[in-house]
Amino acid sequence: MSTNTLATVLHVDLDAFFVSMELLRQPELYGKPVAVGWSGNRGVISTCTYEARAFGVHSAMPSSQAKRLCPGLIFLEPDFGYYQAASDKFHAILRDFTPVVEPAGADEAYMDVRGSERIHGSPREIAASLRSRIRQEIGITASVGVSVNKLVSKVASDAGKPDGLVVVESGEEAAFLAPRPIRELPGVGPKTSESLARLGVHTIGDLAHMPLGALEARFGRHGAGLRRRALGEFDDPVHSGHGAARSISRETTFDTDEANAARMHAIIWGQAERVAADLARQGRAGRTVTLKLRFPPFETLTRSATPGHGLERSEEIAVAAIALFERAWNANGRRPVRLVGVSVTNLQARGRQLALGEQPGRDELDQGIRELRGRFGEGIIVRGAELPARDSLP
């Protein structure tokens, strides 16, 4: 994997996506602290306006806490179907500039515009024109970071928020990152930043200047990777969904490291359902399920199973993934987890083996659920097990 020496990687992120979409159709709320989420006792904030952020409210915060911080906060229930249409339009705009687009969620994506300069201009010009197209065609703003790799571009787009464009020229990565707080470095969560603070590291530059030995003493073999990130070095290229997908995956990074088994099972269920829905849309099945686990800070492991028949239904994927999770988690002392993800690979034609005495009714049920979700959004129908105890719907 050769490191890009030209700043052609863009990270494009829609500003406060859900809430911006709500403001579009309720303009009277402009300038007010607004949050999309569930206002119930156990609800969480999904996104909020910059006005709400000024009060310290942020996404994934429990609604009760948000209300304490910002008593005038206006709650809006999410309308996923509405957001999905905008998200599809957003990704389509990006693909007008290059086929090398790697979606990283409904409201963000990485793209590598190398080779598109002749047609669309320099990366900076491309960033500017896609920002204006998003504003015109969707009606909301986007922030863009441009650099040699995904890591630095991500930090750059965050630095430009809201409605900003930040270009980090090739060779300037470490200098750009250096003054920024350590917490802005992707992969450094609250726990890692706490550990780093104890070592006297407060900025990304502090981390870059730490002796490797000290980092390795504290973070083991991940110490070196941490320092490389601080220097703005990152090898993973932009993965375009070129041709037929080779794998379908979902992953979730926890804001605070998670050690609750029931909660993680529910998350895996949810991921399996979304993976199964993607498989169905593409008319494919997977042969291999892979579970990805990350322990803080970057200790990542993957475990796979190939049960010998095609996997299509969410239950099959979830059951296999949860079994893998339990085995891997037990083997690691059931430590708190930073990230969990499910993917299926070895994709093949769809065709489900029926069980003895079974009617193909379950396939029809799955089909019905997919149609509902397609029309009304992901949230329209949710498996009971997926509702977490802590942040359940009101």
Add this chain to the structure above:
Amino acid sequence: MPIIAHIFSSDRIFSNSMQDFSVALTIRPRDGNCLRAFSLALSRAHALSIITLPGVALSPCPARGERVKVQVLQENLQRGLGIVGRAVATRATLPITANVLLKTDGGRLMLAATDLDISISTWVGARVDEEGATTVPSRLIGDFVAQLPPQPVDLHIPDRGRQVKISCARNESTMSAMDAEDFPRIQEISEGTAITLDAKALRRAIERVEFAAASDDSRPVLTGVQLKTDGQRLTMAAADGFRLAVADITLAKAPEQAIEVIVPARAFRELSRLVADSNEDVEMRVNAQRTQVRFALTDTEMVAQLIQGTFPNYNQLIPSEYNTRATIAVDEFKREVRIAAIFARDGSGIIRLQLQPGEGPTGQLTISARADEVGDNEGKVDVKLEGDPSKIAFNSRYLQDVLGILNGEVALEMTSPSAQGVFRPVGETDYVHVVMPMFVQW
């Protein structure tokens, strides 16, 4: 005559109360004769004393560690090790189960191995100078004996020691042994209900049923084969949740009590191998608690743990009616399926069967498979078709498995593309095989 006690093996067995221990002693007088080894309980204080025991008769003493000598022909030993080797634990949680038990038994040498689920014992002819038993690593002794010349093999089995000495022709070796006392006990099942099975009929039924059992143990009862008697009829059935195989055997004599047990499919696979080409009868006996089954041949027997649980009631899964019935020559069908399977490999293993009417009673079976980026394949076979034209998709492995055990002609009966396909050998009523189809977009 001064006698010098010689501490030779000191396996300590602490008794609970006295803190005493026993020491095996060999008392070796200067003239080369000695006492037989025996155990004495001594207090710790006397452990290292030299003890004089007057008035004990002396007998010739073998060299150290050569207490027991068994002589057995290399061919017999090799064959015996091959038979029991199948039961040796591959991933032994109990280390001794990786060993094979060698034990003298009434003028013969008994060899036995167990992985705790099944155990196999076999007896080979031997010249036994003295009774004894030991266990040695199965793989080691198996590989070793296989290389020896076809000549008598001498086994020197120490009754407590850690080494077994084996000599054959001009080759000598020693092997680390583990105490036979620690070897899991192989149950003797001499009571309970028994039936006698004809080896050939048994082997044929096993071959036609065993492969349909589940290979993963998410539902333990499905990893077994159900055996059920009804008068003189013995029915064997296996199902893995996607397919079902049922075979009948007619017994020479009905058992005294009806039998209904689930035998691990693996035990049957091994049994089939043991029976191999022999024509001897096999006695099957289930113990009174219905926890174990013993299959006995003349010189070999196998004991297996029965699977506890309720086997699904499969009769309702065998449809008695059909809308379409095709009679197909197995050889042609098998060939076309094998070809399609090559293409199905990259396409979820889906093989599509389409039945269309031809002229008169003849019809045509189209066997096809396609793989997205590989290609596709289509083969045709003439069939005798009764009923409606139809189509059905099967997993290529299931289709190959059932065709693999059939000959002559097979009848495929079906009611719809998403209901059971029933395979019956034409002209035989003692076998039926049901395969669930795959749900595919046609």
